[in-house]
Amino acid sequence: MHITILGTRGEIEQSAPSHAKHSGVLVDETLLFDLGERDYLDLGAKIAFITHLHPDHAFFVTDPAAIDIPLYAPEEADGDVQITVIEEPVTLGPYTVTPIPTHHSVKVQSTAYCIEKGEEKVLYTGDMIWINKEYHHLLEGCRLVITDGSLVRKGGRVMRDTETGKIYGHAGIHDLIDLFAPFTEHILFLHFGSWFFKDVEASAERLRALGEAKGVSVIVGRDGMAIETGSL
Numbered sequence: 001m002h003i004t005i006l007g008t009r010g011e012i013e014q015s016a017p018s019h020a021k022h023s024g025v026l027v028d029e030t031l032l033f034d035l036g037e038r039d040y041l042d043l044g045a046k047i048a049f050i051t052h053l054h055p056d057h058a059f060f061v062t063d064p065a066a067i068d069i070p071l072y073a074p075e076e077a078d079g080d081v082q083i084t085v086i087e088e089p090v091t092l093g094p095y096t097v098t099p100i101p102t103h104h105s106v107k108v109q110s111t112a113y114c115i116e117k118g119e120e121k122v123l124y125t126g127d128m129i130w131i132n133k134e135y136h137h138l139l140e141g142c143r144l145v146i147t148d149g150s151l152v153r154k155g156g157r158v159m160r161d162t163e164t165g166k167i168y169g170h171a172g173i174h175d176l177i178d179l180f181a182p183f184t185e186h187i188l189f190l191h192f193g194s195w196f197f198k199d200v201e202a203s204a205e206r207l208r209a210l211g212e213a214k215g216v217s218v219i220v221g222r223d224g225m226a227i228e229t230g231s232l
């Protein structure tokens with residue numbers, strides 16, 4: 001699969017030249033994952049899958065738009081945007097896209113997507129804390145995992161809603177490496193939080209070293225980065 005990383009900046013004020021846009025990943029110029037920016041709609045994708053309805057993943061939540069490609073998400077949105085709620089795998093030509101529920105927010109539902117084409121499998125998680133064990137078998141044999149670089153500190157920032165008992169927030173990068181290393185050799189981080197922007201070069205170096213310590217290759221996402229999963 002040919003993957004283009006469209007945006008690597010989290011929901012923060014800070015920005016850097018290669019980390020200015022919000023979340024979006026394009027697969028084979030056909031499938032779009034997250035719509036953090038309106039202009040991702042101009043790339044000719046045939047269909048879009050949204051991980052969750054926060055505006056840095058779904059710009060139309062705060063900036064109404066007419067969207068003329070099919071849109072899948074874990075829940076419907078307010079307003080006029082037509083969304084198909086995804087609960088089961090969707091097959092489109094050579095691709096199968098399987099939703100995998102994630103823990104991230106109390107207010108919105110969130111899901112990761114496992115994208116399969118032939119023998120190749122890629123996981124894109126969006127923002128997250130954790131994926132329940134019952135789904136871990138779906139992660140086996142991922143060529144690449146693309147996940148949440150919001151927080152570098154161990155444990156991330158995880159809170160518990162007193163009413164529902166549900167957890168919300170973001171895991172730390174250490175935790176995500178621990179979670180995904182048994183299933184993949186390559187983890188790409190994006191959706192960077194403010195920690196990353198203090199010194200972009202040093203932060204990228206730190207990320208790669210964290211991967212090395214756990215025996216996985218960590219790829220530091222950049223806006224516009226292209227990856228051929230077959231050559232990883």
Ligand SMILES: [Zn+2]
Binds near residue numbers: 052104105127
């Ligand atoms: Zn979010």
Ligand SMILES: [Zn+2]
Binds near residue numbers: 010011054056057127
């Ligand atoms: Zn986000």
